[in-house]
Amino acid sequence: MKDNNQNANPGLVCGACCTRLENVGVSFGKNEVLKGINLHIHCGQLAAIIGPNGAGKTTLFRAILGEIPYTGTIHNELSDVKSMRKLTMGYVPQRLDFDASSPVSVLDLFSASLSSRPVWLGHSSIVKNQAIHALESVDAKHLIHARLGTLSGGQLQRVLLALALTPIPDLLLLDEPVSGVDPSGIELFYRMVSELRRTYHLAVLLISHDCAIAGRYADRMLFLNQAVLCDGKPADVLRNDIVVKTFGSIAVTDLPRTNEPSPVCDITGKEV
Amino acid sequence: MLVWTSLVSTLPFEWAQFGFMQNALLAVLIVTPLFAFLGCMVINNQMAFFSDAIGHSALTGIAIGVIVGLANPLWAMALFALLLAVGITILRRYSAASSDTVIGIVMSFTVALGIVILSRGGGFNRYSRYLIGDLLSITPAEIVMLCIVTVVFLTIWVTLFNRIFLVSINTSLARSRKIPVWITQGLFASITALIVTLSIQWVGILVINALIILPATASRNVAKSMKEYLWFSALISVIAGVSGLIASYYMSTATGATIVLFSMIFYVCSLIGGKIRGR
Numbered sequence: 347m348k349d350n351n352q353n354a355n356p357g358l359v360c361g362a363c364c365t366r367l368e369n370v371g372v373s374f375g376k377n378e379v380l381k382g383i384n385l386h387i388h389c390g391q392l393a394a395i396i397g398p399n400g401a402g403k404t405t406l407f408r409a410i411l412g413e414i415p416y417t418g419t420i421h422n423e424l425s426d427v428k429s430m431r432k433l434t435m436g437y438v439p440q441r442l443d444f445d446a447s448s449p450v451s452v453l454d455l456f457s458a459s460l461s462s463r464p465v466w467l468g469h470s471s472i473v474k475n476q477a478i479h480a481l482e483s484v485d486a487k488h489l490i491h492a493r494l495g496t497l498s499g500g501q502l503q504r505v506l507l508a509l510a511l512t513p514i515p516d517l518l519l520l521d522e523p524v525s526g527v528d529p530s531g532i533e534l535f536y537r538m539v540s541e542l543r544r545t546y547h548l549a550v551l552l553i554s555h556d557c558a559i560a561g562r563y564a565d566r567m568l569f570l571n572q573a574v575l576c577d578g579k580p581a582d583v584l585r586n587d588i589v590v591k592t593f594g595s596i597a598v599t600d601l602p603r604t605n606e607p608s609p610v611c612d613i614t615g616k617e618v
Numbered sequence: 619m620l621v622w623t624s625l626v627s628t629l630p631f632e633w634a635q636f637g638f639m640q641n642a643l644l645a646v647l648i649v650t651p652l653f654a655f656l657g658c659m660v661i662n663n664q665m666a667f668f669s670d671a672i673g674h675s676a677l678t679g680i681a682i683g684v685i686v687g688l689a690n691p692l693w694a695m696a697l698f699a700l701l702l703a704v705g706i707t708i709l710r711r712y713s714a715a716s717s718d719t720v721i722g723i724v725m726s727f728t729v730a731l732g733i734v735i736l737s738r739g740g741g742f743n744r745y746s747r748y749l750i751g752d753l754l755s756i757t758p759a760e761i762v763m764l765c766i767v768t769v770v771f772l773t774i775w776v777t778l779f780n781r782i783f784l785v786s787i788n789t790s791l792a793r794s795r796k797i798p799v800w801i802t803q804g805l806f807a808s809i810t811a812l813i814v815t816l817s818i819q820w821v822g823i824l825v826i827n828a829l830i831i832l833p834a835t836a837s838r839n840v841a842k843s844m845k846e847y848l849w850f851s852a853l854i855s856v857i858a859g860v861s862g863l864i865a866s867y868y869m870s871t872a873t874g875a876t877i878v879l880f881s882m883i884f885y886v887c888s889l890i891g892g893k894i895r896g897r
Contacts, residue, residue: 413793437794444787448662449841455787457780458844459795464779466655466848493842493897510794519794 364389364517364549370418372405379405382573392543392550394564396557398592401571403553407519436510440521446495452505453490480508499526520552536563619758633867638754645756646859648764654855657834658848662786667718670827671725672811675702676818677732695815703811707804751822753873782806821874832881839888854884
């Protein structure tokens with residue numbers, strides 16, 4: 347896997363830190379979903395989050411997006427040399443729960459996101475060009491007038507990715523972006539994300555159920571179950587006992603063990 | 619107003635000569651596109667049941683108005699509907715129960731409470747006009763109020779539509795675009811509540827939701843984009859509204875319900891139209 351070696355090139359990851367989570371916790375009522383999350387997410391790094399169902403993966407995203415209340419601190423500023431500015435975030439949801447009969451076209455979605463001109467009064471040509479440009483980058487230009495309900499799983503995910511990349515975000519959050527996509531589509535999607543991250547120097551945080559493929563493309567892997575239990579290179583994390591206990595043995599033979607010290611892992615969930 | 623009445627009275631129809639029909643026609647032309655626009659987003663937000671519940675809760679609003687001793691319970695109704703809209707929005711956020719359960723409980727409670735208060739001493743019949751509504755009783759002053767409501771509504775619909783639309787698609791996606799999700803949802807629920815409540819005395823509690831939902835549902839069957847969705851819906855709503863009004867005059871029936879039947883015809887046609895358009 348030459349590709350992986352390139353991905354793992356530490357030279358691609360700059361020191362700049364995009365998002366910092368300090369001791370973040372989320373509770374729904376008495377149910378503690380996340381606790382003691384300390385994370386630094388770096389630009390140019392593709393980090394995959396794995397974990398069992400109900401581990402709080404999507405909740406973590408919703409906290410980062412500021413959609414739900416949390417304890418602790420989440421720094422979402424980009425500290426440039428000159429000034430601090432708010433981070434731009436792109437987000438691709440796990441699945442878009444919408445009525446398939448809904449009369450929403452792909453262009454409607456772009457127009458509503460990018461402009462304040464109400465979509466029922468038509469689309470500006472600027473927005474339309476932006477949409478065409480974005481869709482071209484994910485090979486979906488022909489879908490611009492399609493209704494969302496008529497798109498296949500893979501097409502919809504590509505459209506949502508194009509939307510998340512307009513304008514180019516600092517942090518890209520992908521929540522199981524390939525659920526319901528066929529195998530060749532999955533490979534295509536990962537290659538695309540990996541490429542984009544390199545081109546635009548994005549920080550990418552990706553929730554994945556498919557550890558094997560995420561392991562091949564990610565620079566870093568986090569095993570989450572209420573807390574970050576394991577954090578390191580995919581090759582090491584996937585061989586870790588806690589991870590193996592949850593997912594079973596994953597075929598990681600094509601991932602060479604790194605020479606780095608073993609990943610930071612702790613069953614108690616405390617930061618080591 | 620004078621221009622309008624003289625304009626309508628030139629129409630060569632019997633009904634066009636009556637002041638109450640001239641007023642009602644103007645009211646229909648103002649309010650039906652409003653209902654249609656609102657209905658489109660009510661359906662996109664999956665809030666059809668919510669708007670129905672708000673309509674029914676008007677009973678409690680009227681009851682509160684009566685207890686407080688208001689001659690016109692409109693303001694009590696509006697205030698109560700607003701509280702309810704905000705309350706349901708909060709419950710939807712924090713309650714583990716599904717939102718139709720929450721709304722169902724709230725609706726049963728408010729309807730029962732309203733009936734209990736209003737039926738004290740057996741006087742409920744006085745309020746039955748709210749159940750069916752009387753569009754023909756609308757006065758010019760009330761039409762002016764409708765115009766003001768329409769202007770406010772359109773302003774919101776132009777400035778905030780995209781936000782409401784994105785929130786209806788996916789809240790996290792909207793959040794990633796820095797849209798304040800809960801405020802937007804609360805605002806939309808409040809607008810819906812206000813418009814439903816203000817219109818109840820003319821349209822009637824029992825059919826108001828149909829007037830909001832049906833044109834949008836019919837349009838949904840044929841529209842391929844949001845622009846088509848809203849405009850088709852408005853067109854259907856206006857045509858059904860005017861036809862229903864005139865038909866109700868000749869058949870001496872309740873106007874609101876007659877309009878609903880015309881909307882229903884459009885709905886059936888839209889099922890066929892959708893097939894033809896290949897949607």
